[in-house]
Amino acid sequence: MTDHEINEASLHELLDAVRARFEVHFEPVSVDGQTFEILQISDMERYVDMLADQAGEGPLELPFWAKLWPASILLAYYTKRVDPKPGDRALEIGAGVGLAGLVAASKGFDTLISDIETDSLIFSRINILKNNLENMARVVRVDFGTEKDRDTLKDRFRLILGAEVLYIEDTYRALTKFIGRHLDTAPDAEAILSINYTRRAHGFFQRAEKEFSIQQQVMGFKASENAEDKDAERFLCALYRLTPRKISPGDAS
Numbered sequence: 001m002t003d004h005e006i007n008e009a010s011l012h013e014l015l016d017a018v019r020a021r022f023e024v025h026f027e028p029v030s031v032d033g034q035t036f037e038i039l040q041i042s043d044m045e046r047y048v049d050m051l052a053d054q055a056g057e058g059p060l061e062l063p064f065w066a067k068l069w070p071a072s073i074l075l076a077y078y079t080k081r082v083d084p085k086p087g088d089r090a091l092e093i094g095a096g097v098g099l100a101g102l103v104a105a106s107k108g109f110d111t112l113i114s115d116i117e118t119d120s121l122i123f124s125r126i127n128i129l130k131n132n133l134e135n136m137a138r139v140v141r142v143d144f145g146t147e148k149d150r151d152t153l154k155d156r157f158r159l160i161l162g163a164e165v166l167y168i169e170d171t172y173r174a175l176t177k178f179i180g181r182h183l184d185t186a187p188d189a190e191a192i193l194s195i196n197y198t199r200r201a202h203g204f205f206q207r208a209e210k211e212f213s214i215q216q217q218v219m220g221f222k223a224s225e226n227a228e229d230k231d232a233e234r235f236l237c238a239l240y241r242l243t244p245r246k247i248s249p250g251d252a253s
Helices: 003-008 011-019 044-055 070-079 099-107 118-130 169-182 202-208
Strands: 024-031 034-041 089-093 110-115 137-141 159-163 190-196 212-222 234-244
Touching: 003 118, 003 137, 011 118, 024 070, 024 099, 034 099, 034 118, 070 099, 070 159, 070 190, 070 234, 089 099, 099 110, 099 118, 099 137, 099 159, 110 118, 118 137, 169 202, 169 212, 202 212
Parallel strands: 089 110, 089 159, 110 137, 159 190
Antiparallel strands: 024 034, 190 234, 212 234
16 A cells, blocks of 8 residues: 555554454553553464464564554653644654554644655554544654655654664664654754664664754653553653754755
């Protein structure tokens, strides 16, 4: 399916297409008191086993896009605290199922939720429709990890969001340039990236600090909003806020 076809399809049509290939369910995810219904593959282990059988001796492409990573939950929490001005736009890159983009749209940002995987775009669009955010968000195919042809996205955004987008070192240069091309020139514009604390990604930040001021915040949180849930799994993630040191107005090509 093309981006246009995904954005124009109904919730019923997209769910029919997904259920023909996956066993899925909607999982409620609470972000700072607000609940979003997020489409999830019901038995990920079984699905990965099926992919392994299909791959045989060939390479196995794991569905990283389908997992709701702890870093994406942290990013969603932070996004919940960002207040847009009229006309502000947000872009989520490497969105997976699009949780942070959904939060941005619910806050009032005109939001693009992006990924390179068609299935990710379909799941994200279903989540947009399921949460009644179709007037504030749409999906678009974006590859931030290559400069081979430069990206076709021409817009700038007050907010660029990315959770766990730093796991491939070969993309660091292209991602730095991508953010520079698409981050707004407004003083309060920022790119916010979240990663598992163990990932570190020193190579990216050594490159990015030449073009951006970077603030880091390490945060631990539980996989439950219930303060009395002592058995909830705990995670340690790092949040990075990037603001441009220098940007040329109008240079969005």
